[in-house]
Amino acid sequence: MAQTNKVETYxxxxxxFDGGLLQYIxxxxxxxxxxxxxxxxCYPWSITMIYGWKINHTVxxxx
Numbered sequence: 001m002a003q004t005n006k007v008e009t010y011x012x013x014x015x016x017f018d019g020g021l022l023q024y025i026x027x028x029x030x031x032x033x034x035x036x037x038x039x040x041x042c043y044p045w046s047i048t049m050i051y052g053w054k055i056n057h058t059v060x061x062x063x
Contacts, residue, residue, distance in 0.1 A: 019057030027053045 031046030 014062050015060045017058055019053065023057075024053070 027050050031050050034046050035043045
């Protein structure tokens with residue numbers, strides 16, 4: 001049996017970003033609200049939350 005390697009593509013590209021602008025804006029607003037409500041104590045957590053969202057929505061060579 002031959003195993004085929006299917007690479008996910010978007011408009012012919014194997015590397016792309018599949019997140020939406022409104023989702024990103026929402027995460028930034030949420031991070032800002034958390035930071036303001038905790039007087040900056042949770043700033044590092046909000047930054048990692050936003051970076052995590054970017055990482056989870058970036059597709060590189062189909063992965």
